[in-house]
Amino acid sequence: MNKKINKIKFIQMHKGWENPVKAISFLAVFAILLSITSQFVIPKSNETLKQYSAAGFYGEPKDSIDYVVLGDSNTAEGISPLEAWKAYGYTGYVCGEPYQTICGVYHLLKEVLSCQSPKLVVFETDMFFAKNGMEEVNNAISNQISSVFPVERYHNHWKHLAYKDFISKTDYSWKHTTKGYKLQMDTTPFTYDKYMEETDQTAIINTTSIFYFNKLISLCKKNDISIFLLGVPCATSWDYAKHNAVSSLCAKKGLVFLDLNTEVKNSTFSFDWNTDSRDGGNHLNYYGAKKVSQYLADYFKQNYQLPDHRNDKSFSGWNEDLKTYEAEIAG
């Protein structure tokens, strides 16, 4: 009888613990399965790891990049690091992805720092306004999850899975000739309807972006990296209210902000919307990107002490890439 009562008591005790134990075990198995599936779907080459060629920095020799430009498609199509190389021998990489956000850039910079030690990081400012508040929180959670379980970001790769994806290891040695720059030769002019009309209004930078921007500043400080904010000319999505917002933020943080849109508007930067945009004022073509990159290279020369690697044999690959780049432009 006593045995029976003890058995019932044991079952009751066991029942009390059963559900929490089951729930924890379920989550643990879930996490393991997420990790395993992540390994399968994550791209095995850095060529397809990010959109455009934003992950090409993995393929550059370790600690060989002097500056990194982080931003969205305006960055990828608006800045050509090989122009700065040609002018001053600076090594840079453009990590531009479409619809990039500050939160996305934070995670991307951490990846960059895993293999490179840039002295300067340039943030393109359009991404401060990429998403509204709630979308940005959602995006932040998504980025956080995918940094732990990459299956969240790469789940769509199931369509291209092959047998080798299950057995081969990752190989991140792919190099991008134009160092993240997306060469565009088309021209569609932008007609000056409304562009950088002065206003006292200030656009709103959402709290999540501010939060991640502060984290970015801390990350750069920790790694002794100078920060510089850049507004690449963009007539369709950038305006003066956004300029005011970023200016105010930079003033508060004591950071440098160079908005080339105001330079274009004030004609202090030789830029022509008739010839320098590929799609009517949204993105730049090669001619626009060349001007921006040269302007930027001069700005680096004046304000930052970046080394000239042109005579360094270990950087000879850059000259090869420059030749390829110029040949591609020449058509």
Place this chain on the structure above:
Amino acid sequence: MAYTSYVYLLLFLSITFLAYNLVPNKIKWLILLLASYLFYCISSENLVIYIVISTLSIYFSGLFIQKFNDKFENAKKYLSKEDRKLLKAKIARYKKIAIAFALIINFGLLLNLKYCNFFAETANSIIHCFNSSFSIPWRNIVLPLGISFYTLQATSYIIDVYRGKYKADRNLGRIALFLCFFPQIVEGPIGRYDQLADQLYEGHSFNYENFTFGIQLIFWGLFKKIVIADRVNTLVNTVFDNYVNYRGMTIIVSVLLYTLQIYAEFSGCMDIVTGSSQIFGIHLSKNFKRPFFANSINDFWRRWNITLGTWLRDYIFYPISLSKAFMKLSKNVKKHLNVHFGKLIPATFALLFVWLGNGFWHGASWKYISYGMYYYVLMILGMFCEPLFSTILSALHIKRKFKWYHIFQIVRTFIIVNIGMLIFRADDLIVAAKMLISTFSGFTFATLANGSLLTLGIDKLDMQVIMFGALVIFIVGLLQEKGYSLRQTIASKNIVLRWCVYFTAIFFVIILGAYGVGYSPADFIYAQF
């Protein structure tokens, strides 16, 4: 805040669930109320004022009506029959004023915000017919979240109090929570006070079965929405936005896929919100009951958006069809003309208002009114021709209980519903007619095999996922139709088998979900109503 977003699932719902289970039962409803208003403010910001006005209007009107009901109940014992009649008439007047106030406020806000531009456009069209240059300007209005849903909930409450179905609630918090409960505010289901308010107000302790079944339901909804509906979205948009470029089988496939999309999306959303409520121990009304197994359009509407259908039945159909005037008319027609027609007269008129209401509720556009009228005409034809159909069936020796006849009815209903969906999705009635006509031109089954469908924004693998998803929904529906409870059956299996099923389902959503890079999330269609 979309129900499929991380913000909702991982932050909002999780934190609310934790808070709900950490506080004593007595004040759990406060957590739900705070969360619901937070949800509303995040989504609609200062437009929250409109739901507050609706809440206060039905709360005070309800109390006012209740006060007179109580007054009459207390006084009637001491009054003579005549005095009682007089008092009743007097009180009825006051009650009418109170309910009119609440209905005018609630429907007034809905009409003003949702339909003012439609009325202005219609008025402008009429004015322009008289060559007048005057036109009512277009107003740029952002609709408060869920106004079409909570307005129906609010009015159902006040009408039921007026009818004496239940007493008015003296607790403002309970009324507020009933109207703005966050899982059902965006797309319904349209709750009834007597089924929902107490459930929301009484605290529910954590229940493992409710929790696990709720989570399972959420994943089932995510499967429908993210894996199927969002994947179909690209193809449907491509064809409907450029319908002149397509014909024949392409149009048919796009209409079928739109039907699949709207079902997967709307019922998927209902699964997510029902699951979200279930983890709190709250059971929402069913809004779907396998509508594509319906054997008539009446049956379809008893299975599709059920809570809207029952609202229209209880607050439009019955009051009109059972009104004294129509009962009298029915009696006269039965006596002097035809018994069958006499029976149908009240329903014919009542259904006109039901379907006008249904179409109009869906949107401020003639397209939606046409959508309602499409079903109205079919239903009336069905009702009036019923004796003819019976005669034909009997002449052909076809019995309605034949299995093949039942299947024929399901297929017929499915075709009718798809034509309805074409009207619903097309830009307007003319476009719908053109698309319908174009299905007959250039029709060939070769379209299904020659790869032309794969040029519409989705590839072969996407199409296979869609087909597989549709098959899964069909099989699950078929099992449920046969009374088989899949969740209970899975729950009764051993842990290994059970977890295998759960993980397969979860990873189906994670891996095959049309989200992230390369996909843009599609808004919930019914959230726009």
